[in-house]
Structure formats: C-alpha cells, structure tokens
Amino acid sequence: MPKILYSQVIEEDPQELKKLEKRHRYSHLFQRVRMLRLLKSEECRNLTEAARALGYSWRQCQRWFASYREGGLEELLTSRVSERGRQELVTQEAFEDLQEAMKRGEIATISEADEFLRERHGIEYAHPDGVGQLLRRRKVKLKTGRPRHEDADPQEQEAFKKTSPQPLSEAAK
Structure with missing residues (x-):
C-alpha cells in the first residue's frame, strides 16, 4: 500500500x-x-x-x-447528525396538507389527524400515539375553542358582562 x-x-x-x-x-x-x-x-x-x-x-x-x-x-x-435515526413516515407534502386541514378547522383531535393521514396519504402509524408524537416533534398544537357549558345561554352571558360592576383595576384605566 x-x-x-x-x-x-x-x-x-x-x-x-x-x-x-x-x-x-x-x-x-x-x-x-x-x-x-x-x-x-x-x-x-x-x-x-x-x-x-x-x-x-x-x-x-x-x-x-x-x-x-x-x-x-x-x-x-x-x-x-440530522440524518441519523429512522426517517419519518410523513412526507413534507403530507404534513403541509395536514397543516392546511388543521387551519381550515377540519381536524380538531389527534385521532382525526391520524385518520386524515391514513385516508388521504396512506400513512399508517403502528402506535396510536404516533401522530401525537409527530405533532409534538414539529411543535404543532391543535387549536381548540374555550370550553362552554352545553346549557349556557350566550345572550344571558353577554347581558351579565354589561350589567356587572367592573373590577377596580379596569375602572382606573
């Protein structure tokens, strides 16, 4: 040699x-x-x-x-370093499609996201929390509205807000 x-x-x-x-x-x-x-x-x-x-x-x-x-x-x-480990199942196009569907409000839960990926892109995770881990890894949070009681009356709540006394901190402004 x-x-x-x-x-x-x-x-x-x-x-x-x-x-x-x-x-x-x-x-x-x-x-x-x-x-x-x-x-x-x-x-x-x-x-x-x-x-x-x-x-x-x-x-x-x-x-x-x-x-x-x-x-x-x-x-x-x-x-x-970034090339190590197993490659993600979700392609970039599939993930962008998932994000768009989330923005449109079609997806509200992780199970709906899992179903979306399975039906539209043929991507199936072996573990039920696979999609949840994907979303956490990509720092995506599912946006949900504030919880409301089913018996709550929206008009009554608005009327209460208008007639109730203001806290001192807001009155000083």
Missing part, C-alpha cells in the same frame, strides 16, 4: 486550518479540522498518530479523511 503524503494531499494552509479550528471550537466538527491541521503541519505523520492525538479510533480518522478526499473541506464539515 503506497504511503500517503498528507501535507501534499491536504490543499489548505495550516494557518487557514487553525482559523477554521478556532471557528468550530465548540462544534463536533472541531476535531475533524484539527486532524487535517495535524497532518498538514506534519505534527502527526499518519492517521494512527492523529487518531491518538485526538483521542479517536484510527478507523474514525480514516472515515473523516476519506470524506475530505471525496469532497474537500466542505464535505468534511457537513454535519450528518
């Missing part, structure tokens, strides 16, 4: 990498830039030494360097 001359393969200048390293100091991407700087400045001669200096495995440093060789610094600094 041919020996890689990291100082020639890495295009960026060590000072430029040092600046980038400072900019990403509190990011999980900091160590990736640091690895490149160590290899470029020849503080570390190979990935094994760089891995030891950074406290990562040789394999992890190898992955980082491979991504750098594929797409340069831009590819190396692409964060893949």
